[in-house]
Amino acid sequence: xxxxxxxxxNKPRAIRRLVIWYKRNSAVTSIVDTAASSAVxxxxxxxxxxxxxxxxxxxxxxxxxxxxxxxxxSAESVVNxxxxxxxxxxxxxxxxxQPLVFDPLKRLxxxxxxxxxxxxxxxxxxxxxxxxxxxxxxxxxxxxGCLEAISRFPINIKFVGNSEKVKDAAEKTGLAELLENxxxxxxxxxxxxxxxxxxxEEATAVRKRKNASINVAMDLVRNNQAExxxxxxxxxxxxxxxxxxxxxxxxxxRPAIGALFPTxxxxxxxxxxxxxxxxxxxxxxxxxxxxxxxxxxxxxxxVKKPRIGLLNIGEEECKGNDLSLKTFELLSSEKSFDFGxxxxxxxxxxxxxxxxxxxxxxxxxxxxxLESVGGVLLDILRSELPxxxxxxxxxxxxxxxLLRIKKRLDHAEHGGALLLGVNGICVIGHGxxxxxxxxxxxxxxxxxxxxGVMDNLNQLQKLQVLNS
Numbered sequence: 171x172x173x174x175x176x177x178x179x180n181k182p183r184a185i186r187r188l189v190i191w192y193k194r195n196s197a198v199t200s201i202v203d204t205a206a207s208s209a210v211x212x213x214x215x216x217x218x219x220x221x222x223x224x225x226x227x228x229x230x231x232x233x234x235x236x237x238x239x240x241x242x243x244s245a246e247s248v249v250n251x252x253x254x255x256x257x258x259x260x261x262x263x264x265x266x267x268q269p270l271v272f273d274p275l276k277r278l279x280x281x282x283x284x285x286x287x288x289x290x291x292x293x294x295x296x297x298x299x300x301x302x303x304x305x306x307x308x309x310x311x312x313x314x315g316c317l318e319a320i321s322r323f324p325i326n327i328k329f330v331g332n333s334e335k336v337k338d339a340a341e342k343t344g345l346a347e348l349l350e351n352x353x354x355x356x357x358x359x360x361x362x363x364x365x366x367x368x369x370x371e372e373a374t375a376v377r378k379r380k381n382a383s384i385n386v387a388m389d390l391v392r393n394n395q396a397e398x399x400x401x402x403x404x405x406x407x408x409x410x411x412x413x414x415x416x417x418x419x420x421x422x423x424r425p426a427i428g429a430l431f432p433t434x435x436x437x438x439x440x441x442x443x444x445x446x447x448x449x450x451x452x453x454x455x456x457x458x459x460x461x462x463x464x465x466x467x468x469x470x471x472x473v474k475k476p477r478i479g480l481l482n483i484g485e486e487e488c489k490g491n492d493l494s495l496k497t498f499e500l501l502s503s504e505k506s507f508d509f510g511x512x513x514x515x516x517x518x519x520x521x522x523x524x525x526x527x528x529x530x531x532x533x534x535x536x537x538x539x540l541e542s543v544g545g546v547l548l549d550i551l552r553s554e555l556p557x558x559x560x561x562x563x564x565x566x567x568x569x570x571x572l573l574r575i576k577k578r579l580d581h582a583e584h585g586g587a588l589l590l591g592v593n594g595i596c597v598i599g600h601g602x603x604x605x606x607x608x609x610x611x612x613x614x615x616x617x618x619x620x621x622g623v624m625d626n627l628n629q630l631q632k633l634q635v636l637n638s
Contacts, residue, residue: 295324296619298612299387299396302331303366304403306601310339312402315608317348320357322609325616327352328396330361330387361386366403369601373406376414384408388415391594398615400586402599402608409447412592419627424448425591426459427530427598428466429537433521440518441467442481442526445533445587453496456480456527457504461630462590463525464507469621471524479513479523481532487512493529501527586611588618590627595619 300316302309309331316327329336337360340346352358364381367373376385384403388411390396401408409425418425428443443459444451460478467476480497482490487498489512501509513526518536528536555568586607589596597615599607 294620295326296398296616297326297328297390297396298615299328299330299361299390299399300612301366301383301387301399301401301403301408302329302336303363303383304401304408305599305603306369306402307604308366308402309336310343310345311604312608313340313345313349314343315603315605316358316612317345317352318605319609319612320352323613323616325612326356327358327612328361328387328390329358330363330383330390332365333360333362336360361390363387367407369404371404371407373404373410376407376411382407382411384411385415388412388594388596391596392416397619398595398597400597400599400608400611400615402586402601402603402611405446405598405601408596408598409589409592412589412594412596416592416594419591419593419630421630422458422462422591424451424455424458425589426455426462427533427587428463428590429533429587431519431540433519435521438473438521438524439471440521440523440526441471442518442528442533442536443590444528444530445537446530447589448530449534450531451493451529453493453500456493456497456529457500458591459527460501460504460507460509460525462627463527465626465630466588466590466618466623467524469623469626470617473524475508476524477508477510477522479510479517479526481518481526481528481536482512482514485512485514497527586614588614593624595624 300312302312302316305312313329313336316329319325320327337346337349340349349358353360363383363386364379366383367375367379376382379385384401384407387396387399387401391399392415399412405427409427412425425447426444427447428441429445430439431442433440441463443463444455448455460480464476464478467473478501480494480501482494482498484490487502488495490498494512498512510523513523515536517523518526551568586597586599586603589598595615595618597611597618599611603611
């Protein structure tokens, strides 16, 4: 069979196999559909690759016929040659096809990161107090995250904890030298304190143990030695400490924990509050949450006119329990923000709302549910990929995209939630926070300070509704 015939047979067959593989995998069907315009270019490249492969195979065939006396040796040579060609073709195909199909999302993400880094380094350097003993795995991941954040953002850290335990932990994990360097450079300061408030302890323990790490960290903010505080410890204790040490904003009855959820638009997350600070709420509390969230969305998320939604079981204003019905009336009559009506559960991540308010009981369930979505989604996608060589090839194409999906859904990428309604910037981290979560949370604190959130929150007391 001549070289031209090999090309005619192999070229459509290679393309046909590639198309069949994609169609069999529903997980990537929608992505391939959006890449239709790139398929022509990819086809041309694949044609060149197949043509090269056909040439090599034809040459190998001629060589094999001349040395037919040594069949085993020739077969081995042909296999090695074919293996090399397949490896080269696979590399070329991956480098060529993947950018063509998936580059728009990657390029958008890279542009966002560049923009974020520019914003970070143009802002002023601030001091943040960190409860180094709070969290399930403290102090190692907390310290590691702080050291990483110092190198990435314009922040200094006042690390609060038992100094001896912190230094011992740093020595055991190889962080001692880096810790000493940052201390010498005046970018990190160790502040000695007592033991932390345990995860299982009552929040009121902060009133008895004045030397607890969260209290010492909160005092640094109260005394203007730090502009924000972060803790991955007992969230109830942090809220109690914030109320007792730095106080509530005038006119705010209950502080709320606001968490950022991802939406379809990667650049526009939605703020959900409350997600755990107040399990039982009054309509006036939810009204205040909406006011707090509106300011946060304007200042930190840079949304000119945030759309506020009330989490409910239906869009109609007559739906919901007594709390929802009375809250709807309050929010509808409020003129200081844009109330978009009820928000059903399926609309939270749609991007239709910038702020969603609910009681802390419902919000906490919603938060914990979302935290599990990323891992489950990846497991499902992995199980749907075919086994064997086709599966390995498909995984190579999809690996970076699956990781980006996980990153968008991973709560560690947001790191923490703001405690809104107290007279200072307080960021609450997840109890199981690792270094990545700490870095993300410290960046959130830095962003809140530099966007002047507290200045605008203090203006709330001028609203008529808060003084009535």
